[in-house]
Amino acid sequence: MKTRPIIAVTCGEPAGIGPEISIRAAWELREQVRSVLVGDAALLSMIAGDIDPAIRLTALSTMALEHGGLPDLGPDRIAVIDCPLAEPAVPGRLDPRNGHAVLQTLDVAIEGAMRRRFDAIVTAPLQKSTINDAGVPFTGHTEYLAEKTGTPQVVMMLAGGEPLLRVALATTHLPLKDVSAAITFDSLMTTIEIVHADLRRKFGLAQPRILVTGLNPHAGEGGYLGREEIDVITPVLQSAQAAGIAVSGPYPADTLFQPKYLQDADCVLAMYHDQGLPVLKHASFGRGVNITLGLPIIRTSVDHGTALDLAAAGIGQADHGSMVVAIQVAAQMARAAAAP
Known part of the structure; x- marks a missing residue:
């Protein structure tokens, strides 16, 4: 196992709190985990600057996964696999025109994990209605992961x-x-x-x-x-x-x-x-982790939703604690799975 497991973090619904909590957690854990954010690079760069100007993101194209792996940028930068939105995201306001871009983040993460470019996937919350309103039948992360990995039961x-x-x-x-x-x-x-x-x-x-x-x-x-x-x-x-x-x-x-x-x-x-x-x-809300068992890959997630109201209220309203724990648990599981 690598010193820092490589974890793909899909940033979820761009109008929700997913992008913010993903950036905050990835930056906080950068010494322990190589988090790779998957989302719109321009949006994430803007949000990162609002959170802390010291946060450094480096945008990469999806082609970076096609050539044997991702560059190790060290603990002072966070890599972003760019999945551009069709329209600019407005905090708190859903836009079905961005549904396909949200789905692309999952496809990129799943493909990367199946090809062992990533040691695990962590998913920020998404809005199912955005994807369905974009014309793609979608019942949830878990069902989509099962379908894409050919897993009959999770x-x-x-x-x-x-x-x-x-x-x-x-x-x-x-x-x-x-x-x-x-x-x-x-x-x-x-x-x-x-x-x-x-x-x-x-x-x-x-x-x-x-x-x-x-x-x-x-x-x-x-x-x-x-x-x-x-x-x-x-x-x-x-x-x-x-x-x-x-x-x-x-x-x-x-x-x-x-x-x-x-x-x-x-x-x-x-x-x-x-x-x-x-x-x-009751025992863990805000610090709980959702884990999908039965997949050929490791997937964890936060224990809450998109919180559109908090996103609309501005940067700094959301608690990123569950995302921190979700990344930590994914890293622990990756290390355990790699152990002889």
């Missing part, structure tokens, strides 16, 4: 807090009425296998310990409050245990998130979005 995990809490999700953005049908033996088994494999490969945990929640209150209470635990979740856990995975449960979600249980766990697998993430975000 797992969303958030991490943060002190001590560190990792929460993975068996289902993500579904109406609550659809969650039960989405939890099948095969899908849950694959999710556990992905979590186990990436905790080993990308986090360096030799035998990760995974705690699994039930779906229903009190984990079904022996079938009186639902049978998903009996019919699906427990059989999956038994099969995973037989395969050598250190997984246990299902546990009632309302009592699982306590130090006496979490101190013996490397990750909690929750059955749906609002079962696991409120606890995680």
Whole structure:
């Protein structure tokens, strides 16, 4: 592993806080990480000057990735892969004419990571509507990354807090009425296998310990409050245990998130979005990290949105703490993945 891992940072929605927090975090971590910003070079240069005239950016064309790698500019400059906007960005004001340029930043980062030009990708928040209004069907970062890398199933995990809490999700953005049908033996088994494999490969945990929640209150209470635990979740856990995975449960979600249980766990697998993430975000909001498991590349992201209102209010209103942690976690994962 290189002394400073090379991390592609896509700057997200140009009218939001993504460009500012990306610059601030990359500059703050420049001694530890070679962050490569991916976005409109002219916009980023202007914002960098407003943040601190000492910040130095060097614009490179996308062709820089075609010739064996990026120049090492040293810790006093940040490289920018230029993906020009169609129209000047106005803070707080969405413009669908820039949707294709936003999507290009993802394409550049993904291609670079797949070709091992980058050790990891970190994504600033984007506005899905901008890309859809530009005429490109787009449901989100995670789905786009899965499609572009040919990954049939990915797992969303958030991490943060002190001590560190990792929460993975068996289902993500579904109406609550659809969650039960989405939890099948095969899908849950694959999710556990992905979590186990990436905790080993990308986090360096030799035998990760995974705690699994039930779906229903009190984990079904022996079938009186639902049978998903009996019919699906427990059989999956038994099969995973037989395969050598250190997984246990299902546990009632309302009592699982306590130090006496979490101190013996490397990750909690929750059955749906609002079962696991409120606890995680309470413990770490503003410093949490979104991690996509199952990809052939490393990808992390911030735990918040584009914050158009803060962008409209001017430079200095946004907190870049989550972006700092997202880059740090991506670098740690890159080092772990490169370890023999």
